Amino acid sequence: xxxxxxxxxxxxxxxHKAVDWARTRSMWPATFGLACCAIEMMATGAAHNDLAxxxxxxxxxxxxxxxxxxxxxxVSQKMAPVLRQVYDQMSEPKxxxxxxxxxxxxxxxxxxxxxxxxxxxxxxxVYVPGCPPGPQSLMHGILTLHExxxxxxxxxx
Amino acid sequence: xxxxxxxxxxxxxxLEFGTVHGDHVVRVERERLAEVTAxxxxxxxxxxxxxxxxxxxxxxxxxxxxxxxxVSIEEPQRIRILSALPGSDPTAPSITGVxxxxxxxxxxxxxxxxxxxxxxxxLTRILxxxxxxxxxxxxxxxxxxxxxxxxxxxxxxx
Amino acid sequence: MSNPxxxxxxxxxxxxxxxxxEAVDRPSESERExxxxxxxxxxxxEAPVDSGDFTSEGAQEMLAxxxxxxxxxxxxxxxxxxxxxxVDASEDETQIINMGPQHPSTHGVLRLQLELDGExxxxxxxxxxYLHTGMxxxxxxxxxMQGPTNVTRMDYLSPFHNELCFSLAVERLLGIDxxxxxxxxxxxxxxxxxxxxxxxxxxxxxMDIGALSMxxxxxxxxxxxxxxxxxxxxxxxxxxxxRPGGVAADLPDGWEDDVSGILExxxxxxxxxxxxxxxxxVFLERTQGVGVITPAECLAYGVTGPVARASGVDYDxxxxxxxxxxxxxxxDVPLGRHGDVYDRYLVRLGExxxxxxxxxxxxxxxxxxxxxxxxxxxxxxxxxxxxxxMEALIHHxxxxxxxFKVPAGETYQAVESARGELGMYLVSxxxxxxxxxxxxxxxxxxxxxxxxMLTDSLIADLVSALASVDPVxxxxxx
Numbered sequence: 001x002x003x004x005x006x007x008x009x010x011x012x013x014x015x016h017k018a019v020d021w022a023r024t025r026s027m028w029p030a031t032f033g034l035a036c037c038a039i040e041m042m043a044t045g046a047a048h049n050d051l052a053x054x055x056x057x058x059x060x061x062x063x064x065x066x067x068x069x070x071x072x073x074x075v076s077q078k079m080a081p082v083l084r085q086v087y088d089q090m091s092e093p094k095x096x097x098x099x100x101x102x103x104x105x106x107x108x109x110x111x112x113x114x115x116x117x118x119x120x121x122x123x124x125x126v127y128v129p130g131c132p133p134g135p136q137s138l139m140h141g142i143l144t145l146h147e148x149x150x151x152x153x154x155x156x157x
Numbered sequence: 158x159x160x161x162x163x164x165x166x167x168x169x170x171x172l173e174f175g176t177v178h179g180d181h182v183v184r185v186e187r188e189r190l191a192e193v194t195a196x197x198x199x200x201x202x203x204x205x206x207x208x209x210x211x212x213x214x215x216x217x218x219x220x221x222x223x224x225x226x227x228v229s230i231e232e233p234q235r236i237r238i239l240s241a242l243p244g245s246d247p248t249a250p251s252i253t254g255v256x257x258x259x260x261x262x263x264x265x266x267x268x269x270x271x272x273x274x275x276x277x278x279x280l281t282r283i284l285x286x287x288x289x290x291x292x293x294x295x296x297x298x299x300x301x302x303x304x305x306x307x308x309x310x311x312x313x314x315x
Numbered sequence: 316m317s318n319p320x321x322x323x324x325x326x327x328x329x330x331x332x333x334x335x336x337e338a339v340d341r342p343s344e345s346e347r348e349x350x351x352x353x354x355x356x357x358x359x360x361e362a363p364v365d366s367g368d369f370t371s372e373g374a375q376e377m378l379a380x381x382x383x384x385x386x387x388x389x390x391x392x393x394x395x396x397x398x399x400x401x402v403d404a405s406e407d408e409t410q411i412i413n414m415g416p417q418h419p420s421t422h423g424v425l426r427l428q429l430e431l432d433g434e435x436x437x438x439x440x441x442x443x444x445y446l447h448t449g450m451x452x453x454x455x456x457x458x459x460m461q462g463p464t465n466v467t468r469m470d471y472l473s474p475f476h477n478e479l480c481f482s483l484a485v486e487r488l489l490g491i492d493x494x495x496x497x498x499x500x501x502x503x504x505x506x507x508x509x510x511x512x513x514x515x516x517x518x519x520x521x522m523d524i525g526a527l528s529m530x531x532x533x534x535x536x537x538x539x540x541x542x543x544x545x546x547x548x549x550x551x552x553x554x555x556x557x558r559p560g561g562v563a564a565d566l567p568d569g570w571e572d573d574v575s576g577i578l579e580x581x582x583x584x585x586x587x588x589x590x591x592x593x594x595x596x597v598f599l600e601r602t603q604g605v606g607v608i609t610p611a612e613c614l615a616y617g618v619t620g621p622v623a624r625a626s627g628v629d630y631d632x633x634x635x636x637x638x639x640x641x642x643x644x645x646x647d648v649p650l651g652r653h654g655d656v657y658d659r660y661l662v663r664l665g666e667x668x669x670x671x672x673x674x675x676x677x678x679x680x681x682x683x684x685x686x687x688x689x690x691x692x693x694x695x696x697x698x699x700x701x702x703x704x705m706e707a708l709i710h711h712x713x714x715x716x717x718x719f720k721v722p723a724g725e726t727y728q729a730v731e732s733a734r735g736e737l738g739m740y741l742v743s744x745x746x747x748x749x750x751x752x753x754x755x756x757x758x759x760x761x762x763x764x765x766x767x768m769l770t771d772s773l774i775a776d777l778v779s780a781l782a783s784v785d786p787v788x789x790x791x792x793x
Binding site (some may be wrong): 031032033034035036038039040042043046047048059061063073074076077078079082086108109111112113114131132134 | 416417418419423424444445446447448449450452453456464465468471472515530531534535537538541551552553788789792
């Protein structure tokens with residue numbers, strides 16, 4: 001990422017890379033815990049598997065202050081417009097992680113009540129499978145997202 | 158039969174009190190549902206537990222059934238009050254006057270089955286969106302499953 | 316400031332707590348203004364005050380207290396739907412504010428429509444359905460053996476209780492018994508689940524009130540229990556372990572050490588929470604006298620569980636209608652007197668200790684034997700037998716494709732989950748799939764009591780009271 005050029009206390013990089021680095025190091029999630037996956041999301045933020053080491057323990061309630069929406073849980077037909085509204089209220093750049101089987105594809109509930117995959121409603125960057133995915137799986141998903149952002153793969157939509 | 162069940166049986170000798178898998182069960186006609194429930198409350202079944210509906214689809218007594226579960230804490234004893242409703246006219250008297258806790262349960266039965274409870278203060282949809290059409294738990298409504306959509310069908314997934 | 320309360324619980328091994336006196340003096344008139352002596356006692360023992368009906372009196376005392384003007388207005392809320400009563404304030408004096416469904420303090424996707432007069436709540440209407448998953452309809456599509464995977468996700472904080480209730484209902488219709496070891500394993504897992512659920516409640520209640528470190532502490536203890544669940548069932552949550560016929564697999568080797576470790580670690584954690592919260596003046600201010608519900612309201616709305624027991628309603632399904640062999644274990648049921656948030660905290664603390672007491676007894680008396688019923692029509696054969704016996708192969712095939720058939724009938728089975736009475740009304744028509752499964756979720760009824768608790772109280776009290784009801788929206792919406 002950096003080339004040491006000249007005296008050793010000088011770091012040179014591109015603005016793009018520096019911005020990406022800053023974005024990944026304090027990507028604040030919005031509280032969008034819906035069902036069982038929310039419990040595992042809270043466990044990821046708790047002391048045992050600490051999200052704070054990535055700068056992410058502040059789950060912002062207001063979507064205006066959040067960068068990342070982790071859709072944790074099953075999205076019902078009644079909740080889908082709310083989901084879209086919260087997503088729209090987030091300011092760019094924003095990312096979405098679809099956590100769990102129900103958020104990714106509707107999970108085991110292939111019926112009238114659920115939206116079969118949250119990507120019918122919002123664009124998703126990373127899907128984390130599991131029912132519910134343990135904290136380590138979620139953390140892997142988050143770090144995958146960090147890598148994607150750092151590598152510049154997710155350009156502005 | 159002891160306790161509140163005995164009191165209730167004495168009050169309504171014309172009703173059949175049976176036992177199914179160890180549960181005390183009584184069937185009433187739908188017009189008397191509120192009356193019998195109120196009497197059950199006076200007899201000693203102080204706590205309201207559950208109200209639900211069942212769709213039996215093709216049953217001579219009536220397509221739908223309203224099931225009221227009550228419990229007596231003093232005794233302790235449970236009772237289940239069943240009431241059959243015809244499919245052409247699924248209405249029943251509301252028991253919110255007896256137990257206010259039946260409010261949400263009756264709304265749920267209305268939402269999912271289309272059973273209307275006369276005398277309910279606010280009979281609107283509770284679990285499904287307000288503009289939903291249909292009653293999904295009826296047996297003639299399909300479960301609504303969609304074929305599984307594979308997101309990137311042309312990518313090589315090996 | 317307020318006196319540290321006297322807590323009487325049954326677990327005599329808890330550190331520090333039993334030094335406090337067991338008899339509580341009834342506070343005199345002069346003392347009663349700010350200092351409320353909260354006592355939690357166990358059913359069956361001598362109640363600390365001589366009046367027989369003082370539970371109603373305790374809650375009514377609090378309601379009649381003139382010093383608490385907001386509480387005085389709650390008088391007369393017995394058995395009526397407050398949130399449907401016309402308010403006589405004019406239109407421009409009250410405002411309607413929407414709280415949720417995406418909100419940090421509503422414990423899931425609950426939407427509350429508040430009609431506010433300044434900071435005072437005049438009416439509150441819960442609007443639910445944002446997590447409706449159609450689980451009752453899905454249950455009609457899955458076989459009885461697949462049923463636990465579906466119901467376990469309803470009340471996702473106590474998945475074992477859901478599975479146990481379903482399995483007991485199916486077994487009742489089948490008319491089979493499970494071996495004693497299976498029952499003991501079921502009791503072990505459900506009581507540990509109760510502990511885990513209450514630990515999460517301490518965490519979220521503390522966080523909602525502002526004790527943010529409670530969130531971290533609660534989860535720390537919970538990890539020990541979840542690690543044990545993972546060792547036994549393979550999953551931290553939503554286990555699909557308790558199935559009709561028994562449990563899915565036997566306990567692994569070394570489980571006694573794991574459980575002993577839990578029994579050592581959790582009481583220390585509970586002692587930490589007591590240090591942090593029980594005599595904390597801020598906690599007392601925010602929880603005493605808040606969210607009061609009377610016993611009569613509990614009965615009318617069908618409120619069960621710690622909320623009802625904190626109001627003095629002596630109803631625990633484990634004592635009233637015992638199941639799964641729980642009557643062989645000794646445990647007490649803590650009851651509260653005032654029906655406010657603080658009593659619910661003390662009741663849950665007591666319940667956690669009692670659950671650990673049951674776990675200790677199961678650990679000491681676990682019977683050997685089968686972990687599932689021998690009835691080959693219901694439980695699948697061991698995997699090794701499938702290679703050896705044609706019959707075993709056929710049974711395995713039939714059980715996992717078509718499923719076992721349950722005789723026609725209907726039953727209502729209830730268990731005491733961490734939130735209250737969890738019941739399932741199961742109707743079978745003789746086929747391999749349920750004809751109708753209705754789940755009586757405790758939070759569905761408990762939520763109806765929220766308007767009764769909160770009318771004419773403050774918004775800050777709403778957060779505290781709602782957290783104390785411990786609603787799990789998966790149970791409410793199914």
